[in-house]
Amino acid sequence: MAKKTRNRAAAASAPGENPRRPCPCGSGKRYKVCHGAGDDVIVIRPFDGLAAEADLVAMREFLPSATAPFPLRDKGERPVTVTSVLPGASAALVRADGSIMIGMQVQTRSGDLSADVARAVRWAQQAEAGESLPVVGPGLGGDPVRLQDLLDPGATLDLTMHQDFGWWVPEQDGELAPELTAMLERANSVIMPTEPVVADGVRAAYWVDTGSKAHIRWVRPEPEDRLLAAMARLQAGDGLALSDDARYLGSFRAHGLLVPVWDLDRDLHPKEWTAPVAAFAARLDEALAGLDDTPPTDAERRARDALAGKQVTLR
Known part of the structure; x- marks a missing residue:
């Protein structure tokens, strides 16, 4: 019983609540016919x-x-x-x-x-x-x-x-x-060339060549709401792009964390993105630190809604 109690506390909600809701595993099925059909409770952030x-x-x-x-x-x-x-x-x-x-x-x-x-x-x-x-x-x-x-x-x-x-x-x-x-x-x-972005203040950021495009994929450790609020603050101030050649594409949600993705100029060498990513990390840290000091503006609220619409959840 201790194991079940612990796992249920870590899940998004108890199985008995709204069994018709979408399953948090991302399958697209209703919870009651997916992981809600048994004791296999989904741990959102394992x-x-x-x-x-x-x-x-x-x-x-x-x-x-x-x-x-x-x-x-x-x-x-x-x-x-x-x-x-x-x-x-x-x-x-x-x-x-x-x-x-x-x-x-x-x-x-x-x-x-x-x-x-x-x-x-x-x-x-x-x-x-x-x-x-x-x-x-x-x-x-x-x-x-x-x-x-x-x-x-x-x-x-x-x-x-x-x-x-x-x-x-x-x-x-x-x-x-x-x-x-x-x-x-x-x-x-089928391997996709992938290299880590190595810079001060940067961890779990990777340059990836998908064959037709290149991306930066960056696993962020912050709670989703806080990260979105900080990114919305940057978006409202035109600071969300890594550079003129790297626009913010969206993010995917994986195991309780957000992974922002930027679309890159594929002709540039992976190491040419080290400085832009490090500069963005500094801007993001500043935005995160300021969240408790100043409330969001109307422009930041609109930016947050737009960013939330560019998310997908991976199973």
């Missing part, structure tokens, strides 16, 4: 309370090929690496040397992504070398555990971005099986 929250959201939603040491409180004897995606979108695997790989982009999920990833970690810590966990979700047993129980709450992720998925296969594995070779080729063929 990584809340972790300094690595924005990193985890980025790895889950749009980083194509990234790895990072997992900052577990109990390091254990076997190193644990969190990844954007594993072969077959598996939840976890244990390599021949005993090292553990955890995948964020998986085939199935429950209503609590934090619990899913934590269960995968616990499973892998008990698994034998060479084993893999294809799926994770409500059916995976074990004691109730969430990432907040396992990770150092103050640690961010030391992310490494890769240009391909060659890290899937350790060098000592030698010649690959035809199936894995084909899987690697398919994965490498």
Whole structure:
């Protein structure tokens, strides 16, 4: 009962309230025929309370090929690496040397992504070398555990971005099986070039080349209402664009956080956006700090309504 109570408190609302409302998972179905059909309550902000929250959201939603040491409180004897995606979108695997790989982009999920990833970690810590966990979700047993129980709450992720998925296969594995070779080729063929924007005051911002356009995608840690109010203040003062070549496109909502997106001049090198992003970060910090001192103007209220209309929610 303790687990259910905790999860319900973290969800948007109790299942008994308005079962005809849209399901908060973003499926487009009514709550009563989606996650409201059982005890799998949606946790809207599953990584809340972790300094690595924005990193985890980025790895889950749009980083194509990234790895990072997992900052577990109990390091254990076997190193644990969190990844954007594993072969077959598996939840976890244990390599021949005993090292553990955890995948964020998986085939199935429950209503609590934090619990899913934590269960995968616990499973892998008990698994034998060479084993893999294809799926994770409500059916995976074990004691109730969430990432907040396992990770150092103050640690961010030391992310490494890769240009391909060659890290899937350790060098000592030698010649690959035809199936894995084909899987690697398919994965490498659809990878979107992605680079972090490295600057003071900037974290979890990424330049992404989608093939036809380039974007900045920036996972923000602030509560949505506060972030929108600050961005509306910048919009009213013509300060929301990164530069003349980078207009604000909109934002998507992922796991309780907003991810603003800017449309860029694709001909410019990714590093040319470092200074504009850093300058915007300073403007945004100033706007956030001033929210408690001055009420919004009519222009800012209109700007906030317009910004709210440019949001989509990811499942």
